[in-house]
Amino acid sequence: MCQMEFPTEYIGLVKDVIYSVCRDEEATGKFCKKINLPIEELDTPSMQVRLDVVERVFSALRQQVGQEHVGLLCGSKASESVWGLVGHLVQVSPNLQAAMANLCQYYICFSNAVEFKLQQEPDATTLELIPVPGWKEEYPYSCRQCVEFNMAAALHIASNLVKQPIAPKKVEIAFIQPKESSTYELLFKAPVKFNATTSKLYFAPQAMKLSIAGSCTVLYNKFKQMLQDELLCSTLGGNFRSLVKREVQKRLGEHTACSIELIADSLCMSVRSLQRRLSLEGTSFHQEVEEVKKQVAQQLMKAKQYNISEISFMLGYNDCSAFRKAFKKWTGLNPKAFSMLQQV
Structure with a gap:
């Protein structure tokens, strides 16, 4: 998982959306053959998928199910495993705030295509999703589907973690409003603003304080150390230049300075x-x-x-x-x- 040079998405997300549509091994095999993706790669934990392949996956899924909002619908059924080892850490975190903070800190170990960012605002805690610069322009459909998948997954998984429904105060999506947008408010159970400058979920601060049912200090420390080692590999190993590039890409995407000091x-x-x-x-x-x-x-x-x-x-x-x-x-x-x- 330490060797990412160009923007890639984690195989767990690709596997999850394919399996949610293809109900058996035969159907999965046919689908993978159709998009020229070796089926054995779905079961390779460290596998990274190029963005052009992700575009083929979502485009083929849209054609197969006749539904535009593939990412949104698949994300609403996702489990913690879609985020790999980060998902395991999320499951045993002490509370929702810690779970989301860990997702933001460690997801880079698995994918450099999307960044999660947790921020405190005066009356809300926001979870922002930032796709790598250029993805939206070059592969707009898969970019939207991956962002919406992770937004829906974050909400669904948060509700599962605390064993009660979690609804955001509001949702902002940095994509145009589709013809049929009622699905969004039905799923998020909150007002949805399209054409926003960025994609964000706004949570009430008290929701972030909710304890996670499966919290376990021993496993939490173990998984956190494993991810710290993985992050260290990214920082000190042969992937350091990719880490620098990621930071530069992020700042260019935000139209902020990218000096060596920053x-x-x-x-x-x-x-x-x-x-x-x-x-x-x-x-x-x-x-x-x-x-x-x-x-x-x-x-x-x-x-x-x-x-x-x-x-x-x-x-x-x-x-x-x-x-x-x-x-x-x-x-x-x-x-x-x-x-x-x-x-x-």
Whole structure:
């Protein structure tokens, strides 16, 4: 689980949605063959799935069941195991606050495609889901399905953990409102706002204090140590550059500064330590930032939803000319020529 370079989703989520639709081994085998996914990979715990494969999975499921909201409906039936070892830790956490905090801290061990973020607001505790930059533009359907799957799963699992129904105060979804949106309010049992800037569940603070029925200190400490070791592997092992890229991607997605000082601080280390770790892997902070900007720029250009000025702003450039110069350095083409090639 320590070797993630490009954005990938955890096999547990893919397995869960496939099994929820394919009721037996024969049906599962046929479905996997249809989307060119080796069936044995569904039972490989450390397996990571590329985002183009995730797009094929959800698109095929939509076609098979004739339902747009595949992720939402599957998530409403999910169990803790969909989050792998993190799910086991969640099950034995002392209360809902700790369970959600652990989900946010350790899910990166299994997937770098979606980030969970827990925040305290004046009258609510929010659980925010942030897809990796570029996913929404390049594979919009699977991006939406994965985000909505995890939102529905978080709510369903929270209710199971405390043995009573948990309903958010409100829900915000960073996608357009579908023609049939009644399913959302029926499932979340709360007002739902579409076209929001981000996807969030708003919980009443008292709900976060509820004790978890299966709480166990011994297992909690054991699972937490295992995940700490896994996180350490991500930080100190050969995947450190991916961790840096993830932080850069997140800040670009939020349109915030991604200086080396801020990235080092977010990884709880000094600038010198960050530089040394990257140097050991034969790279530098500047190289990693440029690589991320190149990838995101190409994804945004291919999506054809933004003009050059907007993309320049998203990537932190003060003017279009600086972006054009950087883009030509990355690709050998100016943005206009690159766009024309995509139309051929």
